Amino acid sequence: MSEPDEFSIIDQLFKPLAGLSREARGLIDDVAVIAGDPICDLVVNTDALVGGVHFFEHDPLDLVARKLMRVNLSDIVAKGARPYGYQLVTAWPRGTTYAEKADFARGLKIDQDRYGLSLFGGDTVSTEGPLVVSMTMFGKAPAGKTLSRLGAKPGDRVLVSGYIGQGYLGLKALQGQLLGLSHEDVNEVISAYHLPEIRTDLIPVLRDHARSAMDISDGLLADADHLARANNLMIRLDLNRVPTSLSARAAIASGISPVALCTGGDDYQILCTASEMGAKALVLAGFYDIGACIGLSDDTPAGAELWSDNRRLDVTKKGFTHPL
Amino acid sequence: MSEPDEFSIIDQLFKPLAGLSREARGLIDDVAVIAGDPICDLVVNTDALVGGVHFFEHDPLDLVARKLMRVNLSDIVAKGARPYGYQLVTAWPRGTTYAEKADFARGLKIDQDRYGLSLFGGDTVSTEGPLVVSMTMFGKAPAGKTLSRLGAKPGDRVLVSGYIGQGYLGLKALQGQLLGLSHEDVNEVISAYHLPEIRTDLIPVLRDHARSAMDISDGLLADADHLARANNLMIRLDLNRVPTSLSARAAIASGISPVALCTGGDDYQILCTASEMGAKALVLAGFYDIGACIGLSDDTPAGAELWSDNRRLDVTKKGFTHPL
Incomplete structure (x- = not known):
């Protein structure tokens, strides 16, 4: 019998300690x-x-x-x-x-x-x-304006604040598993792994236009999944719209799967949802529009999916979980 | 050349990171x-x-x-x-x-x-x-009423909220170094070591009557020393007025030094100073009056001293410091 994972430990052991305290936000909101x-x-x-x-x-x-x-x-x-x-x-x-x-x-x-x-x-x-x-x-x-994972609505656009997969590639490089890239590209992704750029410049536009938001630490797909479940809806991400750096494109050209970039973790970008209008303002400020929130039909469970060329990709592991 | 201790690390490396931020209280206030x-x-x-x-x-x-x-x-x-x-x-x-x-x-x-x-x-x-x-x-x-180490004045009384040395004796017992005590006494001090009693009942009287306050974690004498230095005055503690439990008195009878109780750490009692009037209110609420704050004369440095029968005790190690 295997031991419960990190999320189960939090659910079973720590959520009861948070109870209904307003401050804790049910321990689901980072x-x-x-x-x-x-x-x-x-x-x-x-x-x-x-x-x-x-x-x-x-x-x-x-x-x-x-x-x-x-x-x-x-x-x-x-x-x-x-x-x-x-x-x-x-x-x-x-x-x-x-x-x-x-x-x-x-x-x-x-x-x-x-x-x-x-x-x-x-x-x-x-x-x-x-x-x-x-x-x-x-x-x-x-006061009262702190964003939450909650607040996404069907019809919302889904956006990210920058390149996805940089941290994952940096970790690969440090483990000696990223071959065929230039010295400059390797340095860039290692630097992104050590020192992710935090976009404090986006705080005002995020406050004004996002309906729900969280950072991406477990991987884009895993965190979109968390966001979708929290709001009881489906998030459909378009792989071809996920922003990637030139280094990442070089890595893809040399054999790294683009799906791996979306499930690798350590991005520390902002993931948010916004109305069509809000999304336009966010894109103008530098966000990338990568997908949509969709209401649930009868028997689809809440969660995030990755699509490419109108085809749903079958992804077994949506993100990175530290073994406990 | 030995490495700097815990207090030097905080002084030299971390105080510059606190700067003048009001919230940090100069990192000297717990x-x-x-x-x-x-x-x-x-x-x-x-x-x-x-x-x-x-x-x-x-x-x-x-x-x-x-x-x-x-x-x-x-x-x-x-x-x-x-x-x-x-x-x-x-x-x-x-x-x-x-x-x-x-x-x-x-x-x-x-x-x-x-x-x-x-x-x-x-x-x-x-x-x-x-x-x-x-x-x-x-x-x-x-608002504005949070107590601080600062605020003690010459002439203030010095008080503690309860028995001193319980945690120290509990640790000794767990290390097998406390001999000649009854089973009940040993259990009492071990319990005090594991689960120090926190006196939330004293919060109102402390707010109303203390001028400066801190908890005792490094040892009564060491923490009184910190309080005295923060306020640039001398604290004179009377060993015979330091409150001790029946278990502690049994330990003293079987050879434990009463001074050790004042330098052992892990008390988690409240140490505070108050005016003569304030001290009376604090004593009525259960505090023990154990000494006085004294203004510095020309060449005495700030700090705390332990006295017994009008004689200053020569204590070389005033408290417990965890090796780093």
């Missing part, structure tokens, strides 16, 4: 929202990274720090909130030197200056195991 | 305070526990969960804030079973019901190392 202030919602997100699981143990610690910041930023920004500050936990392996910790702090400094954050507090501990780092990030959104 | 709401301050605290460092790896996971909650509660309550909700990070060792995770969740449930909290969100990951758990807890205090 972030917590603390209302109360008549002007601002406080949007809260927590993500952790573990050496050997989410990054390579020999990765430079400034990059680990910046990735930690960016995976947290990704959730905050995807809800239309402006990032603002963070709590930090570092569990250092015994023997970590001062110089390594200073590298980590230097990485935080670079990105907190870039994104307008400051450190509010936290805890620093030691462990006999690999490095574990965790961040709880705070963002602000106009 | 909690972060997010103001903005005209009615409430949001008080934020983050503490982590690591297997083999902060708890024994064979400890039951419901107790680990409850201790995690209580060390966080301790900081929130000591600032006069009412606990309210939390973000949770669990980094599970590979092979942790569903039943063990369910134990952990059960422990959270018991204490969150007891203290009126709910889970807002978090992250669950895996590690090749020992269990690492971390919590960011939120509390609410009347």
Whole structure:
């Protein structure tokens, strides 16, 4: 008998602890929202990274720090909130030197200056195991306007904020499994894996025009599936409209499946839905329109599908799940 | 050349990341305070526990969960804030079973019901190392009224909320180093180590009468020292007035030094200062008056001293510091 996966653990063990608290949003919405202030919602997100699981143990610690910041930023920004500050936990392996910790702090400094954050507090501990780092990030959104996974309607367009598959290709490259690409292309995807670009510039247009939104961390298809189920509808994505970089197209030309780019994870782009009108504004701001929300007919279950040339692709694994 | 300790790491590497942000309180005040709401301050605290460092790896996971909650509660309550909700990070060792995770969740449930909290969100990951758990807890205090380490004045009385040394004795007992005590006494101190009692009942009187406050986690003398330095004054504690349980008195009778109780850590009692009048109200509510704040004369440095029978005790190690 196999043990329940990550999603079952959350469903069975942690959802009962959230209960009906408004802040938790039923634990299905990536972030917590603390209302109360008549002007601002406080949007809260927590993500952790573990050496050997989410990054390579020999990765430079400034990059680990910046990735930690960016995976947290990704959730905050995807809800239309402006990032603002963070709590930090570092569990250092015994023997970590001062110089390594200073590298980590230097990485935080670079990105907190870039994104307008400051450190509010936290805890620093030691462990006999690999490095574990965790961040709880705070963002602000106009009161009552924090975006959610909920809100998509049949007829909505589905949009993404940028290239899909860059992180997946970066990971492949670091694992030595991406062959036949130029040095420049390899560097580009590795950089996207280490330091996904977080689109704080899109916050205003997202707030004004999106009906539902989340970030893509498990893979485009998997996260579209989560969004579709949360709204009890079908999302149909058009593979040919999914934006890919020149490097990704070179990778496809050398044998990587375009479907793999949509199921690989680590994108940290924004996925959102909007009315036809809203979608036009989002496209003008740089979003890509890649599909549609469709109401359920009698016996189709909610979920996301990937289509190409009017044919539904049969995808068995929609995204990446970390083994527990 | 030895590596800098925990306090130096925070000073040198993390304080620059907090900068002048009002929320961080210069990273010297245990909690972060997010103001903005005209009615409430949001008080934020983050503490982590690591297997083999902060708890024994064979400890039951419901107790680990409850201790995690209580060390966080301790900081929130000591600032006069009412606990309210939390973000949770669990980094599970590979092979942790569903039943063990369910134990952990059960422990959270018991204490969150007891203290009126709910889970807002978090992250669950895996590690090749020992269990690492971390919590960011939120509390609410009347706007602008969140207590701080700052605020003590010369002439203030110094008070604690309960018995000192229980956690220290519990740890000794678990290490097999506490001999000659009755079974009941041993059970009592072990229970205090696993599950320190958090005095949410004292929040109103603390808010009304304390001038400065913090929780005791590193040891009474060490934390009094932190409080004294933050306020640039001297704190003189009277060992004979430090409250101890019957179990602790039995331990002292069997050879444990009373000074060790004041430097052992893991008390999770509230340490505060108040005017003479305020101290009377606090004592009526159950606090113990154990010393005084004294202005600095020309060449005495700020800090805390332990006195007994009008004699200053020479204590070389004022508290417990986890090796990094």
